[in-house]
Amino acid sequence: MTLYKERVLPSFVALLPLVLLLPTAYFTLLPFNELAGLLLGPLFLAAILVSIFFAAPVIEVANDEIAVGDTEVPLKFVSKITIIEAKDGFEERGVRLSPAAYARFQMGVKTMVKIELSDPDDKTPYWLISSKNPQGVVAAFEAAKKN
DSSP states (O other): OEEEEEEOOOOHHHHGGGGGHHHHHHHHHTTTOHHHHHHHHHHHHHHHHHHHHHHSOEEEEESSEEEETTEEEEGGGEEEEEEEOHHHHHHHHTTTOOTTSEEEOOTTOOOEEEEEEOOTTOOOOEEEEEOSOHHHHHHHHHHHHHO
8 A cells, every 4th residue: 555655856947948948949940941840849848848757756655665766675674764955965965975875866856865774685775865745755654664
């Protein structure tokens, strides 16, 4: 049973540069066909937005596991979940990031969740994932641990 599910989409501000695709397509295709530039610009923009939506990671906490995208780990191997605030995110993604960690960041999302693992057969020390609602992830994890 799924206790929590979140699709971590980029922030609106991070998507604003995509608006430049409209005049770029128009002016690129203008020498050939003005109508093509007017029609293909919005079509390119829509295709990119759809691909961003489906490529966005999905965080899912169930009774027995936590999954991010296609990667999952049983809850019995999760020792601790910590919320990483925006002010600490730069260091966690940079100088403090372990090369062996599983990291899944999303453009424009500054808050993260650090999921520490205790699996003796897995060399991954922790997962570091972006989340717009890290409190929801932690609350779902604690509710699943109680069950």
